[in-house]
Amino acid sequence: MKQFFIFVKKEWLHIWRDKRTLFILIWMPIVQILLYGFALTNEVKNSKIAIFDEAKDEASTTISQEISASRYFNLLKNVDSYKEIEATFRQGKIRLAVVFPRGFRNDLLHTNHAQIQLIADASDPNTANMLTNYATSIINDYQQSINQNEKLPYTIKTQVRMLYNPELKGAYNFVPGVMALVLMLVCAMMTSISIVREKEMGTMEVILVSPLKPFRIIIAKTIPYLLVSMLNIASILLLSVYALDVPIRGNLGLLIGESILFTITSLSLGILISNTAKTQQTAQFTSLMSLFLPTLLFSGFLFPIENMPIALQVISNIVPAKWYYIIVKDVMIKGLGFGAVWKETMILIVMTLALLGISIRNFKIRLA
Amino acid sequence: MQKEKVITANELTKRFGTFTAVDKITFEVDKGEIFGFLGANGAGKTTAMRMLCGLSLPTSGLATVAGYDVYKQNELIKKNIGYMSQKFSLYEDLTVRENIQFYGGIYGLTDERIKEKTDLLLKQLQLEEAGKKLVRALPLGWKQKLAFSIAIVHDPAIVFLDEPTGGVDPITRREFWSLIYEASERGITIFVTTHYMDEAEYCDRVSIMVDGRIDALDSPANLMRDYAANSMDEVFLHLARKAVRSE
């Protein structure tokens, strides 16, 4: 029995003295609970909306106020035309638009029927569903309140239009997200592991003592993963189109170009990590913790960014995947052109150049 | 008076499928002897040693260690032997004292005895100030000496040393062998494998394994005379060149 306990004591000492493992065992659960409890949520709050009020009467104004006051919604602006609604959706500024037809209150009083149109950005079908549900329930509440003392009930019907994704296919949302994840994983993690493996095996020593320029060593290490990524993008797109019925509405060339850009961003992140990691294990761990996980959490496809606390929203800005996800959704699902995504593209380009610059400058031409 | 036999092996064999790693080896080791078990990598040394330590069941043949049968009593064998290898012996992230206490506990020593032994070992190895240091911080030579002392902390009948020394400076290596001499003097039998042929010369008798068989078994002096060699290195080269198997 004593032998058993001394073994337990030894195991305890091992854990306590391995700081990295300790971090994972004790801090990670805490961080996770805080993140998932407070920050990341599927619950929709403060979603930006627009209201197109053609009626401008007592009823429409009251309903508009109710909607704006709700914690689910944040009125971005009042618009004056369908064109403006479309443009605002294209810019990705709103998730929902509420349209009151002309003579709304009149219709209600004279025919006991009226309609309100809800237009939602269904490229993220879950959010779109929830938003239309919330809006509908607010409208129903109003309907109930005016039905209090009436013999003949008033009915307000909501007509819902789901933009970009009328069938509310989940694939429309997660395909762009998966593309970001896959590229980040393959390029960043595999590149860093490949470079570090060379160091671990000892062959890095030998090839450094050769005419091969270190710069070329890195490029040579990244090219296979560039090609593999292209293959992956191709297969994801083919499967999406033919097996999942997800369309590519925009320019295919643009989509591929942006994907190549993001691939290079991921590759340079991989090189950056490999510069400091000494073992493959460290490279893998660092890639997962600092790249894969943030991509998963902050790209926006799993947890809408506007639902996060401000601090996390700011952090999401430095996650390259966030920008790529927006680009892919805009081009692939919304069918938009370069004009709509040039800002995000610029951001990615700047990030890539900065990362490439740092990682190449830091690449060690010596062992230490 | 006949010397007590600490190890007996009779046609001991281990097969893995069609591959015969250890091929009917027969030998005996006396109490207090320093017995060298030599052979190239792949010759079958490690496999043979595992059978003797109770870690692996033989395919056929007989063997006893410390009087216990390797087939039926391997738990008793494990209680009565010590083991040290170059690849692993001490926990780097535990202190010197903690290692001694741990192994003492595992071998079933009483708390008093552990305390006694700890003080004794630290003094013997001149590690009194290093008791609370992590093993990781010790130089290689000290680690080796400490590992050996811990391997015999429970005064086993026999201690198995698997390639125990490597790369340390010559003086430290000899201090290590002095510890071995001292243990042998106390009646502990030493079973050591090594590929440093000059260390073979410290042994009372050596056996040389080639392709799973024992091709030579005698004292170093006799072997050198029989093969007209000036060193064990030459004896070994003579036998190893015939080998069919390499790792």
Added chain:
Amino acid sequence: MQPVVVENIVKTYPTKKTVVNALRGISFSVDPGEIFGIIGPDGAGKTSLFRILTTLLLADSGNAFVDGFDVVKDYKQIRNRVGYMPGKFSLYQDLTVQENLEFFATIFDTTIQKNYDLIKEIYQQIEPFKNRKAGQLSGGMKQKLALSCALIHKPSVLFLDEPTTGVDAVSRKEFWEMLHRLKEQGISILVSTAYMDEASLCDRVALILKGEILSINTPKGVTDEFKNPLWAIRADEMFRLMNAIKADPSVESCYPFGQYHHVVFKTHENNKEKLEQITQKGKYTSVEINSIKPNIEDCFMALMKE
């Protein structure tokens, strides 16, 4: 021009609590076409030295030149022309023998055919396995492959860091035979080892311990420098004998050396008599006493104590 010149190289590694002095001011030079051995145990600084000379590490201070090129300023030229075989013979485990060789030939801008006669003797021993993955070779074969890869571009200087560690005795012997044949081709070789007996196979050696050079000389020169009288003694009761001898005040040191103990006396007088006295007093059996010449290990140990 000397292929390798080392002037007062110092290298330290800072750790969390202290500083490790890996090299404390090392100086030596290698003559053209010689096999120069760096002999010392683990931790002596051999690998740090090799990495500095092959431009993989920067020394804290001091200068070093390979083929006349400065290891810091002209590192590119050095990397183009030396052959390097680090410990653990770095080969690509999942590439075949042939693929490894082609890779190294190509990055040195040459082909296997061009310098084939340089590696022919070595390569022929592993040629039957040329399609086997390097990871599946035995230690001895890996060693030969790594040597071939280091030679394939006909380097002027060859740096071999512990090439025989962990390799079986037969391969070790063959390896040194190969080195001697390479010497005939005019290649200068700097080789490190922890095996003291390999020192005698070099033209000159530097004995190194804890970052300092104890002696630089030909193997014979090293043993000639050993001034104290050396005796070998054995008996059936080795441990008791050793303690008894060590207790004698005229004894400088007594160490086990396998079948015999080597005893170093402080002076040249009456040493045999002293040993006989000890053995007679203590009742030893099968006693043998000889006066012997020191080998490299005896010298190394004596130098260690100074």
